[in-house]
Amino acid sequence: MTHRMADRFSHWSHCYGCGPKNDRSEGIVLERAGDDEVSARVYIDRDHGGAPGFAHGGYLSLLLDEVMGGVAPSPQPRVTTDLQVRFLRAVPLDSDVLVTARLREREDQGFSVQGSVRVGGAEEVAVEATAYFRFVDLSRLRRRS
């Protein structure tokens, strides 16, 4: 790893997923679990339901996108350009989940990550994902939108 970050961090103060200065943020706290690994523990409350009694797939995808992006191997701004999510087991509401992400490969243009969601202390993966994040020049991106 080329840069050092605190063990617990948010990637941007106004991020919807993790930003402490965003009043509507989901408040996800990213935790460095190793040089190339980030995790977050999240309580899935009843406001994040999809099918009766179970977590919404979009919310689980958000958790994965957030934690997987936190694995960034450099402080360069980046955007998600690919996110593939496989729902293997239903995640019940009112449960604690552990979201983990591990860097798979770093390239000049970006990096690929593997992620998973486990319910409670379970060994079995409930949701797995792969993603690609591309490094961007934010000033150029803003001019295009």
Ligand SMILES: [Zn+2]
């Ligand atoms: Zn964030």
